[in-house]
Amino acid sequence: MRTPETPSEGPATRRSLLSRLCGWSMGGALVAAYGSAAAVAGRYLFPARPAGKRWIYVAQVASLQRGHALPWRTPSGERVSIARVGDGQSTDDFIALSSTCPHLGCQVRYESQHARFFCPCHNGVFSPEGKAVSGPPAEAGQDLVRYALRVDGPLLYIGLSERQIASAGQEA
Amino acid sequence: MSTLARWLGERVPLGRFDIKELTNEPVPEHLKRWWWCLGGTPAYLFIVQIATGILLAFYYEPSAARAYESVRFVTEEAAYGWFLRGIHKWGATLMIAAVILHQMRVYFTGGYRRPRELNWMVGMCLLVCTLTIGFTGYSLVYEQLSYWGATVGANIAASVPVVGPWMKTLLLGGEEYGAQTLPRFFMLHAAVLPALMICLLVVHIALIRLHGVTDLRFRGDESKPPKPFLFYPDHFYTELMIGLGLTVLLAALATILPATMGPKADPLSTPEVIKPEWFFYVAFRWLKLFSGTAAVLSIGFVLFVMFVWPFIDAAIRKYTRFAEASVWIGIAGALSIIGLTVWEAAVAH
Numbered sequence: 001m002r003t004p005e006t007p008s009e010g011p012a013t014r015r016s017l018l019s020r021l022c023g024w025s026m027g028g029a030l031v032a033a034y035g036s037a038a039a040v041a042g043r044y045l046f047p048a049r050p051a052g053k054r055w056i057y058v059a060q061v062a063s064l065q066r067g068h069a070l071p072w073r074t075p076s077g078e079r080v081s082i083a084r085v086g087d088g089q090s091t092d093d094f095i096a097l098s099s100t101c102p103h104l105g106c107q108v109r110y111e112s113q114h115a116r117f118f119c120p121c122h123n124g125v126f127s128p129e130g131k132a133v134s135g136p137p138a139e140a141g142q143d144l145v146r147y148a149l150r151v152d153g154p155l156l157y158i159g160l161s162e163r164q165i166a167s168a169g170q171e172a
Numbered sequence: 173m174s175t176l177a178r179w180l181g182e183r184v185p186l187g188r189f190d191i192k193e194l195t196n197e198p199v200p201e202h203l204k205r206w207w208w209c210l211g212g213t214p215a216y217l218f219i220v221q222i223a224t225g226i227l228l229a230f231y232y233e234p235s236a237a238r239a240y241e242s243v244r245f246v247t248e249e250a251a252y253g254w255f256l257r258g259i260h261k262w263g264a265t266l267m268i269a270a271v272i273l274h275q276m277r278v279y280f281t282g283g284y285r286r287p288r289e290l291n292w293m294v295g296m297c298l299l300v301c302t303l304t305i306g307f308t309g310y311s312l313v314y315e316q317l318s319y320w321g322a323t324v325g326a327n328i329a330a331s332v333p334v335v336g337p338w339m340k341t342l343l344l345g346g347e348e349y350g351a352q353t354l355p356r357f358f359m360l361h362a363a364v365l366p367a368l369m370i371c372l373l374v375v376h377i378a379l380i381r382l383h384g385v386t387d388l389r390f391r392g393d394e395s396k397p398p399k400p401f402l403f404y405p406d407h408f409y410t411e412l413m414i415g416l417g418l419t420v421l422l423a424a425l426a427t428i429l430p431a432t433m434g435p436k437a438d439p440l441s442t443p444e445v446i447k448p449e450w451f452f453y454v455a456f457r458w459l460k461l462f463s464g465t466a467a468v469l470s471i472g473f474v475l476f477v478m479f480v481w482p483f484i485d486a487a488i489r490k491y492t493r494f495a496e497a498s499v500w501i502g503i504a505g506a507l508s509i510i511g512l513t514v515w516e517a518a519v520a521h
Contacts (some may be wrong), residue, residue, distance in 0.1 A: 023363070025514075026409075026412075029416065030412075030416070033216055033416060035418055035422075037419075040252045040255065040256070041227055041256075043251045043252055044230075044252045044253060044256055045225055045230060046251065067406055100237075102236070102237030102436070103236060103237070103350070104236050104239075104349070104350070104351075104439045105236060105237070105436060105437060105438065105439065106439065106440060121439060121440065122350075123200075129426050136350055136351055137351075139351070140235075140351040140352075142235070142237055142351070145237075
């Protein structure tokens with residue numbers, strides 16, 4: 001930090017030494033402060049590790065009939081509709097869809113007589129596969145979020161992220 | 173080094189002398205008082221907001237389905253995301269406070285008087301932009317406060333005679349809050365308003381440089397000769413120190429009082445108690461005191477009076493004997509704003 005009063009040349013004096021020390025300290029503090037901020041920004045931008053998936057038991061395969069949906073809640077409280085869409089015993093015979101409308105977050109319900117999911121808030125309609133058919137979600141191209149399922153023998157499992165499991169731990 | 177300097181100097185013909193000429197503007201002695209650094213403070217905080225805002229935008233998704241989840245991801249999962257969000261939130265609070273204090277300082281020292289009336293008006297535009305960017309900012313989280321704040325804000329806009337309904341539709345991207353609303357708020361918050369503010373800041377600072385800083389004399393100093401000092405390095409270092417102090421303060425606030433998340437927006441249930449951010453308490457209380465259109469029109473009128481105040485003040489000084497009326501009007505205005513804000517903060521409804 002050189003000010004007009006600071007002697008910049010000639011023999012070193014106590015004043016010039018102190019002035020330089022102050023300048024270096026200030027420069028060092030600046031580099032440390034904004035360098036740390038840059039390091040934080042860099043670490044933040046580096047993508048977080050993708051969360052692993054855990055499988056959680058939902059129901060007996062035999063307990064679900066074709067065309068019917070089972071309302072279910074994830075440990076973190078998200079509502080999911082799990083329906084049987086085929087007569088077989090494979091994973092493809094089941095589907096798990098979020099019950100939360102992607103438009104404004106209202107709860108959708110399954111109407112078996114029309115074979116559709118319906119959102120009462122703004123008349124959003126989704127196909128049994130969760131695809132937006134009409135209403136505001138269809139206009140915005142927002143389908144229902146789909147969860148992974150797995151059939152293991154007579155048991156049906158749903159795939160959830162580690163976060164959803166961790167939330168359950170915190171709530172318990 | 174000298175080869176590089178020569179190479180660069182040939183391509184960027186800007187010598188040391190030119191840089192000095194640009195930066196070492198003499199500024200009046202009173203700028204050595206810390207109170208006179210309030211103009212640089214919001215500018216510094218604006219830079220912090222741009223930097224943290226860009227970082228937050230890397231993960232933010234402006235849709236009703238994903239907004240809340242993406243903010244939760246930033247807050248709970250992304251490395252240091254909670255810290256950056258906290259700095260952005262507290263940076264906004266401090267920036268609005270600094271803008272208000274800066275404006276009060278300019279007002280009470282008469283810094284807006286001829287020939288600086290236009291710069292006061294540019295400053296008023298910056299104040300309105302700052303408040304709007306604050307409003308659109310907290311609407312992006314898509315928590316209950318965001319949703320109902322935006323809904324109330326749009327309805328307030330709708331109560332303006334003639335253009336109200338048109339303004340509401342333009343703001344929400346439809347007749348009501350829908351899928352088009354959040355992308356709009358995001359564009360306003362992250363692109364339109366910052367770009368506008370940068371343009372206004374350039375004009376604001378250019379006008380300050382062209383006019384120079386008003387030379388203020390305190391009681392007893394009138395007869396002393398002016399003792400200007402150089403902007404660089406003296407005032408620049410003061411601003412730099414304030415910047416470092418603010419950075420430490422922001423980091424402390426973001427750590428001790430981190431940005432939290434309220435319940436997710438629920439269009440079907442209006443919360444029992446809904447309040448905007450503190451800087452809108454005064455308008456919110458005013459809206460409760462008077463009917464919709466009257467309240468909105470009176471707020472518009474107050475803003476208009478503030479906007480053209482330099483000319484009103486000049487007329488008062490010229491045609492009346494109350495030369496210092498602006499001080500008393502300013503004190504009354506500031507006390508009213510503080511009173512309404514405290515009133516709104518103290519009661520639930």
